[in-house]
Amino acid sequence: MNTGYNLSSAPHDRTRLTTSHIMGLVLLSLLPATVVGVIVNGWYALAIILLSVGTAVLSEWVFNLICKKPATIGDGSAALTGLLLALSLSPSVPLYIPVLGAAFAIIVAKCCFGGLGKNFINPALAGRCFLLISFGKAMSTFAVDGVSSATPLAEMAAGRAVNVTSMFLGTSNAVIGSSVLALMVGGLFLWCMDVIHGQICFSVLGGFTVFMALFGGQGLDPKFLLAHLCGGGVVMGAFFMATDYVTSPVSKLGQLVYGLVIGVLGGLFRLKGSTADSFSYSIIVANLLTPFIDTYVVPKPFAYRKTANKQAVPKKSGLIPKPVIALTVITVVAGVALSGVFSMTKETIEQQELEAARASFRVVCPEAETFAESEEANRALEELGGGVYGSIYGRVKINEAYIGKDAAGSTVGYVVSVTSSDGFDGTITLALGLNAEGTVNGISFTELHETAGMGMRANEEGFKGQFRIRDVYPFKLTKAGEADDPDEIDAISGASVTSNAVINAVNAGLDFYQSVMKGGN
Amino acid sequence: MSSNSLILIIVGGALINNVVLNQFLGICSFLGVSKQMKASASLGAAVIFVITIASAVASLLYDYVLAPLGLDFMKTIIFILVIAALVQIVEMFLKKTSPAVYRSLGIYLPLITTNCAVLGVALTNVQNGYNFIECVLSGFGTAVGYTIAIVLLAGIRSRMNEKDIPAPLRGAPIVMISAALMSIAFMGFGGLSF
Amino acid sequence: MKQCLERLWNGLIKENPVLVLMLGMCPALAVSTQASNGIGMGLSTLAVLVLSNLVISLLRKVIPDQVRLPAYIVIVASLVTVTELLIKAYLPSLYEALGLYIPLIVVNCIILGRAEAYANKHTPLLSVMDGIGMGLGFTVALTIAGALRELLGNGTVFGAQVLPEGVEPMGIFIQPPGAFLVFALIIAVMNAIGIKTRQRELVEGNGCDGNCAVCASACESRPTPAEKLTEAPKTVEAKAAPAAEAETVKGGENR
Numbered sequence: 001m002n003t004g005y006n007l008s009s010a011p012h013d014r015t016r017l018t019t020s021h022i023m024g025l026v027l028l029s030l031l032p033a034t035v036v037g038v039i040v041n042g043w044y045a046l047a048i049i050l051l052s053v054g055t056a057v058l059s060e061w062v063f064n065l066i067c068k069k070p071a072t073i074g075d076g077s078a079a080l081t082g083l084l085l086a087l088s089l090s091p092s093v094p095l096y097i098p099v100l101g102a103a104f105a106i107i108v109a110k111c112c113f114g115g116l117g118k119n120f121i122n123p124a125l126a127g128r129c130f131l132l133i134s135f136g137k138a139m140s141t142f143a144v145d146g147v148s149s150a151t152p153l154a155e156m157a158a159g160r161a162v163n164v165t166s167m168f169l170g171t172s173n174a175v176i177g178s179s180v181l182a183l184m185v186g187g188l189f190l191w192c193m194d195v196i197h198g199q200i201c202f203s204v205l206g207g208f209t210v211f212m213a214l215f216g217g218q219g220l221d222p223k224f225l226l227a228h229l230c231g232g233g234v235v236m237g238a239f240f241m242a243t244d245y246v247t248s249p250v251s252k253l254g255q256l257v258y259g260l261v262i263g264v265l266g267g268l269f270r271l272k273g274s275t276a277d278s279f280s281y282s283i284i285v286a287n288l289l290t291p292f293i294d295t296y297v298v299p300k301p302f303a304y305r306k307t308a309n310k311q312a313v314p315k316k317s318g319l320i321p322k323p324v325i326a327l328t329v330i331t332v333v334a335g336v337a338l339s340g341v342f343s344m345t346k347e348t349i350e351q352q353e354l355e356a357a358r359a360s361f362r363v364v365c366p367e368a369e370t371f372a373e374s375e376e377a378n379r380a381l382e383e384l385g386g387g388v389y390g391s392i393y394g395r396v397k398i399n400e401a402y403i404g405k406d407a408a409g410s411t412v413g414y415v416v417s418v419t420s421s422d423g424f425d426g427t428i429t430l431a432l433g434l435n436a437e438g439t440v441n442g443i444s445f446t447e448l449h450e451t452a453g454m455g456m457r458a459n460e461e462g463f464k465g466q467f468r469i470r471d472v473y474p475f476k477l478t479k480a481g482e483a484d485d486p487d488e489i490d491a492i493s494g495a496s497v498t499s500n501a502v503i504n505a506v507n508a509g510l511d512f513y514q515s516v517m518k519g520g521n
Numbered sequence: 522m523s524s525n526s527l528i529l530i531i532v533g534g535a536l537i538n539n540v541v542l543n544q545f546l547g548i549c550s551f552l553g554v555s556k557q558m559k560a561s562a563s564l565g566a567a568v569i570f571v572i573t574i575a576s577a578v579a580s581l582l583y584d585y586v587l588a589p590l591g592l593d594f595m596k597t598i599i600f601i602l603v604i605a606a607l608v609q610i611v612e613m614f615l616k617k618t619s620p621a622v623y624r625s626l627g628i629y630l631p632l633i634t635t636n637c638a639v640l641g642v643a644l645t646n647v648q649n650g651y652n653f654i655e656c657v658l659s660g661f662g663t664a665v666g667y668t669i670a671i672v673l674l675a676g677i678r679s680r681m682n683e684k685d686i687p688a689p690l691r692g693a694p695i696v697m698i699s700a701a702l703m704s705i706a707f708m709g710f711g712g713l714s715f
Numbered sequence: 716m717k718q719c720l721e722r723l724w725n726g727l728i729k730e731n732p733v734l735v736l737m738l739g740m741c742p743a744l745a746v747s748t749q750a751s752n753g754i755g756m757g758l759s760t761l762a763v764l765v766l767s768n769l770v771i772s773l774l775r776k777v778i779p780d781q782v783r784l785p786a787y788i789v790i791v792a793s794l795v796t797v798t799e800l801l802i803k804a805y806l807p808s809l810y811e812a813l814g815l816y817i818p819l820i821v822v823n824c825i826i827l828g829r830a831e832a833y834a835n836k837h838t839p840l841l842s843v844m845d846g847i848g849m850g851l852g853f854t855v856a857l858t859i860a861g862a863l864r865e866l867l868g869n870g871t872v873f874g875a876q877v878l879p880e881g882v883e884p885m886g887i888f889i890q891p892p893g894a895f896l897v898f899a900l901i902i903a904v905m906n907a908i909g910i911k912t913r914q915r916e917l918v919e920g921n922g923c924d925g926n927c928a929v930c931a932s933a934c935e936s937r938p939t940p941a942e943k944l945t946e947a948p949k950t951v952e953a954k955a956a957p958a959a960e961a962e963t964v965k966g967g968e969n970r
Binding site: 094096100108130133134135136138323324326327330331334335337338341342344345348349352 | 777778779780781782785786789790792793796797800801803804805807883885886887888890892896
């Protein structure tokens with residue numbers, strides 16, 4: 001701290017509240033939630049908390065050292081970020097999670113931008129979302145005595161009842177800092193001490209409640225609303241994350257708008273999104289809007305008037321024909337060259353595609369020697385005219401269908417080639433093979449360009465092999481690992497879009513077989 | 522074609538599958554965007570206009586000229602020429618009606634021609650087999666997403682002070698890190714379904 | 716000969732298209748999910764870049780100035796489509812591996828950027844060398860980024876398991892945010908170890924803000940501090956260039 005004179009312009013406001021004071025107060029207000037979390041979840045939770053805080057402080061210290069900047073860990077903000085992150089983690093995460101999350105939060109979201117006051121995104125939440133995206137499975141594992149079980153929010157999503165009281169107290173199967181009671185004690189304390197702005201925390205809660213009441217499907221049912229308020233980090237987000245000075249707007253009206261946005265977005269993500277982590281994302285999206293809000297939701301300075309702008313309008317601009325001619329010539333030449341190459345390669349390309357399709361047909365209908373056309377199939381395809389097949393399979397098209405015949409000419413199976421445009425990264429084309437009785441032989445992909453490591457895993461035996469030798473129609477998709485009945489297929493974890501597209505394509509192909517080809521030859 | 526799926530096309534293009542932060546189209550101009558939100562908004566408006574009309578024209582051209590004549594392989598060239606012409610028109614229009622905006626956009630305006638997002642949308646529309654209305658909405662949604670992305674980034678950059686940022690990170694790296702954090706935030710829209 | 720080699724060095728390091736000029740970021744970010752993608756995309760881009768530079772350099776005195784951008788685009792788009800058709804027909808296994816990336820080359824700003832900034836002002840031989848240099852730079856950058864992303868996000872490099880089985884890879888790196896992070900990291904490291912790129916030279920000496928995405932084509936014309944000393948009168952012209960550029964926005968003359 002310098003002890004020289006401080007030159008600044010009026011008005012002056014003396015306050016004893018320094019950054020470290022404020023950070024200290026916030027840390028103090030989180031104490032109840034921390035204590036409850038450790039009591040309920042045991043020493044492992046304490047280890048998570050200590051690791052997170054320790055890594056955060058260490059990262060900031062090391063970063064400042066390398067960048068030759070003065071040490072800032074004394075202001076307590078790094079410790080606060082570490083604690084907030086830890087409290088938002090499941091008590092059963094592997095220990096590398098808090099370490100990596102805290103390091104990312106401090107180094108990338110905060111220090112790279114210049115440290116406290118210079119970041120635009122809430123560091124703790126940035127770290128949390130980084131972890132959610134990187135380690136989806138580990139972050140969503142909430143184990144009770146070593147057995148993975150669902151959180152209250154997951155139960156609600158599945159339509160089951162939850163114990164709101166245990167959510168309120170913090171004894172439910174949720175993140176470490178889930179005790180709404182303890183969090184509210186701390187939060188209201190901060191509000192009374194004027195450390196956080198009521199405009200933000202209450203507009204978040206209000207916006208969320210109103211949205212859930214309007215769109216949640218349960219009207220003003222207090223049990224429903226309370227359950228949602230007590231779960232998924234709503235209270236934590238409202239009092240401790242959204243109110244972060246650096247990433248929230250400056251003006252009162254701006255703060256109100258900001259809080260409402262968070263509440264509404266949080267509700268939208270909660271109802272329509274695919275994960276339970278609605279508030280983490282809604283707050284950081286709102287962080288992105290803060291500069292926008294600050295610029296445009298600002299009270300006008302006293303006596304401010306807009307001055308009129310008068311500009312001379314320049315005249316004319318015309319088209320110049322000669323370069324257009326040159327451009328046309330170039331285009332025509334290019335077009336001719338292209339058509340030349342196209343016609344030259346057309347047949348070869350068609351050959352290739354035919355070969356590839358044939359190859360995949362052979363994979364799914366191994367006993368067939370030849371693939372004969374089917375009159376019924378061709379007629380049906382003509383009627384479809386390349387349009388979408390059916391109405392419940394999304395954007396699927398039947399490409400072709402054949403009857404597999406052996407050397408003697410008797411039917412050994414059927415093949416249907418289906419394309420779905422609903423893949424994550426583009427179209428998926430597969431060949432569906434059935435044997436003579438209509439049992440599914442298997443599927444083989446002729447076109448699959450999904451995300452490596454996720455959608456592309458559809459081509460692995462683990463997923464593809466589920467369709468082998470199954471007398472089922474139609475198939476049903478379940479979450480990864482939950483398939484019990486023979487007509488259920490495990491989705492690829494993390495690739496629901498791809499899995500859905502494939503299942504729809506398969507079912508459409510089966511539909512086509514059932515309605516058109518079966519009982520024909 | 523339900524109104525639900527039409528809304529999904531717009532929202533999907535703008536937020537769920539954001540053209541810049543998810544599909545990586547239009548990055549060059551995104552990273553070079555100005556630090557002023559107003560200029561970015563003007564550029565975004567120009568892009569919305571160009572992409573929407575280009576999607577419409579490209580859709581018509583493809584459905585009624587290229588596809589029936591079997592000229593699918595010419596689509597890239599034709600689309601690009603349509604886009605170049607549209608940008609030229611926008612330039613002339615702005616020069617006449619609003620010279621201040623024209624000057625503030627500076628070099629960004631002709632750069633829209635080479636903006637991967639514009640051509641990318643036209644080609645994706647063909648690939649997805651959209652009809653005319655779907656093409657226009659998809660183009661509009663994509664362009665809105667682009668505008669949102671550049672305005673938000675401009676806002677973030679307007680708050681950044683070069684001196685606070687460690688030396689090796691100044692310039693491109695910090696903009697990319699900001700883009701990474703924006704991308705993380707937008708992944709929250711990822712699983713939305715209506 | 717020296718000039719040819721200089722073009723190679725320029726494309727690889729000094730003016731690496733992805734890491735310095737910030738061109739071609741769209742495909743770079745999208746494709747670099749695996750190291751093998753990086754090589755595939757990089758080499759196909761190199762092929763198209765060399766051809767396009769050659770053609771445009773040969774035609775540089777013929778193409779009228781006002782329509783040069785659309786003309787270049789038509790030429791490049793045709794070259795890419797031709798390449799795609801040829802590979803599809805005669806090298807089907809390569810097409811399987813690269814298939815989707817080839818059309819993406821059309822929207823690769825590098826090709827257009829180099830046509831605008833170099834090929835239309837220099838001889839065919841130098842333009843070809845520039846194409847090779849830039850293509851190599853692109854390939855190297857993409858492969859390194861792809862290897863990093865694959866390693867951190869999947870535990871493998873070129874498909875070979877590198878991380879021990881028990882270590883959980885960080886999935887974010889094969890997703891969009893990871894792309895931005897890895898490239899930010901590579902550029903930051905290049906800056907930190909002091910690789911003297913043209914961009915750094917200009918930032919330090921000429922008051923340009925280092926934002927190459929905006930004026931990549933004008934980069935050639937800005938003198939570095941060293942050049943400034945030997946060409947005193949031109950500095951006035953260089954300072955006038957940005958102001959004049961706002962006027963001749965239709966992509967008028969090159970300087």
